[in-house]
Amino acid sequence: MSTSLPISIFIVEDNAWYGELLEYKLAQNPDYSIRRFTTAQSCLDNLSTKPDIITLDYSLPDGKGDQVLRQIREKLPDVFVIAISGQEDVRTAIGLLREGAYDYLVKDEETADRLWNAVGNIRKQLELRRENTRLREQIGEKYEPERAILGESPQINQLFALIEKAARTNITVSLSGETGTGKELVAKAIHFRSERSTGAFVAVNVAAIPRELLESELFGHEKGAFTGAIVRRIGRFEEAHKGTLFLDEIAELDLSLQAKLLRVIQEREVTRVGGNQRIPFDARLMVATHRDLAQEVKEGRFREDLYYRLLGLPIQLPPLRERGRDVLLLAGAFLQDFCGQNKMAACSFSPAAQQKLLSYPFPGNVRELKAVVELAAVLAESDVIQPQDLSLRGSTVSTPEPTETPGGESLRIQMANIVQHYLDTHNGNILQVAAKLQIGKSTIYRMVQNNEVRLR
Numbered sequence: 001m002s003t004s005l006p007i008s009i010f011i012v013e014d015n016a017w018y019g020e021l022l023e024y025k026l027a028q029n030p031d032y033s034i035r036r037f038t039t040a041q042s043c044l045d046n047l048s049t050k051p052d053i054i055t056l057d058y059s060l061p062d063g064k065g066d067q068v069l070r071q072i073r074e075k076l077p078d079v080f081v082i083a084i085s086g087q088e089d090v091r092t093a094i095g096l097l098r099e100g101a102y103d104y105l106v107k108d109e110e111t112a113d114r115l116w117n118a119v120g121n122i123r124k125q126l127e128l129r130r131e132n133t134r135l136r137e138q139i140g141e142k143y144e145p146e147r148a149i150l151g152e153s154p155q156i157n158q159l160f161a162l163i164e165k166a167a168r169t170n171i172t173v174s175l176s177g178e179t180g181t182g183k184e185l186v187a188k189a190i191h192f193r194s195e196r197s198t199g200a201f202v203a204v205n206v207a208a209i210p211r212e213l214l215e216s217e218l219f220g221h222e223k224g225a226f227t228g229a230i231v232r233r234i235g236r237f238e239e240a241h242k243g244t245l246f247l248d249e250i251a252e253l254d255l256s257l258q259a260k261l262l263r264v265i266q267e268r269e270v271t272r273v274g275g276n277q278r279i280p281f282d283a284r285l286m287v288a289t290h291r292d293l294a295q296e297v298k299e300g301r302f303r304e305d306l307y308y309r310l311l312g313l314p315i316q317l318p319p320l321r322e323r324g325r326d327v328l329l330l331a332g333a334f335l336q337d338f339c340g341q342n343k344m345a346a347c348s349f350s351p352a353a354q355q356k357l358l359s360y361p362f363p364g365n366v367r368e369l370k371a372v373v374e375l376a377a378v379l380a381e382s383d384v385i386q387p388q389d390l391s392l393r394g395s396t397v398s399t400p401e402p403t404e405t406p407g408g409e410s411l412r413i414q415m416a417n418i419v420q421h422y423l424d425t426h427n428g429n430i431l432q433v434a435a436k437l438q439i440g441k442s443t444i445y446r447m448v449q450n451n452e453v454r455l456r
């Protein structure tokens with residue numbers, strides 16, 4: 001297998017003949033770019049070019065292998081060093097491996113082949129490392145707030161400023177706002193801008209997990225802790241170690257779990273269900289709710305002490321209807337994305353459709369807008385979306401009847417027929433059908449609510 005990624009290798013060997021042999025072997029792979037050095041100093045002087053791998057002769061005229069290895073690793077901690085020595089001394093080998101050498105080879109007639117294999121193994125690790133870096137960069141880019149969170153209204157600009165502040169420290173962040181306003185998106189943006197971005201972002205929707213499972217979900221359980229606990233399982237707190245734990249719908253946590261959560265946060269240790277070992281964790285906490293948590297405290301449904309523990313930096317997300325022309329900006333971006341993903345001609349909104357979007361209150365906020373736009377793109381008869389293509393709940397703007405097709409069925413009925421067919425063939429699994437048809441799941445939920453389709 002040849003890799004398209006070049007790998008740079010330094011061969012440090014004072015014996016010219018031996019150096020030649022190693023270079024000859026490795027040069028068989030055209031992706032390896034090789035440089036040879038006969039002294040430790042000449043290698044150290046060239047480390048700024050950042051080789052991926054160094055093969056290091058243990059006995060160089062100007063330095064012993066372990067000292068040179070240390071100097072190399074001080075400058076390039078990530079470089080893979082393969083030590084090569086003429087002496088079969090186990091202690092030397094162990095010492096070098098302890099100093100961080102990747103491998104140790106003894107000079108004999110098979111060294112070149114073993115080096116070839118060792119470099120091949122390193123290459124695989126390097127490819128994984130590069131892939132990881134690439135993915136991490138992509139994620140970082142994706143969650144660069146200015147790119148992922150769309151909007152130009154003063155409210156959104158204030159939000160960007162708060163995200164920057166939150167990302168600079170480890171302070172707990174409490175997000176509030178109506179459903180679909182982007183609370184989870186903001187939590188991710190903060191995580192991926194923070195020093196913890198290389199750690200995991202672990203999201204738990206407290207309301208979506210049955211009470212009896214939630215404790216073990218959060219804190220883990222030991223094998224045999226309860227019927228069904230056939231293996232030990234680490235909880236979300238442990239999973240988020242060095243990263244961020246995002247607890248969504250925190251107001252739905254019942255009072256007994258609130259007490260446990262408070263203790264865990266105070267002590268920064270979890271005890272798995274059925275266990276007695278206290279396991280320290282280092283996760284940053286972010287919480288979100290669509291409720292007024294202070295009001296929940298007043299009404300005795302949320303512990304006051306936990307409330308103050310979690311409040312940290314409060315960020316309130318404005319409803320979409322208060323973001324002025326951001327509605328059109330978001331709608332345009334969602335439309336472009338959807339048409340691009342589905343290889344449809346570029347679409348736009350007619351002025352009347354834009355007006356309709358601007359005058360609708362969007363109780364489901366950005367999530368609803370996205371679903372409405374995607375459905376409109378499917379329903380529209382031309383590449384200009386008209387008001388009647390926008391299916392808004394209880395809309396005040398009068399919408400003409402959907403166009404009749406030659407067969408006499410309205411497009412909306414046809415759409416319902418298609419969705420019904422997929423629901424029937426996918427056991428009523430809304431998520432699967434939404435993915436298959438590339439429409440928002442809320443669109444299908446709405447069709448179910450309006451009795452346009454049925455879950456049989």
Ligand SMILES: Nc1ncnc2c1ncn2[C@@H]1O[C@H](COP(=O)(O)OP(=O)(O)OP(=O)(O)O)[C@@H](O)[C@H]1O
Nearest residue numbers: 148149150151178179180181182183184185366367
């Ligand atoms: N400003 C924005 N720019 C682009 N996309 C957004 C914006 N705000 C929200 N979204 C998108 O809207 C959808 C809903 O966002 P998100 O899940 O973050 O909302 P939420 O407030 O956490 O919802 P809930 O309270 O229901 O959990 C997601 O697809 C998200 O990417």
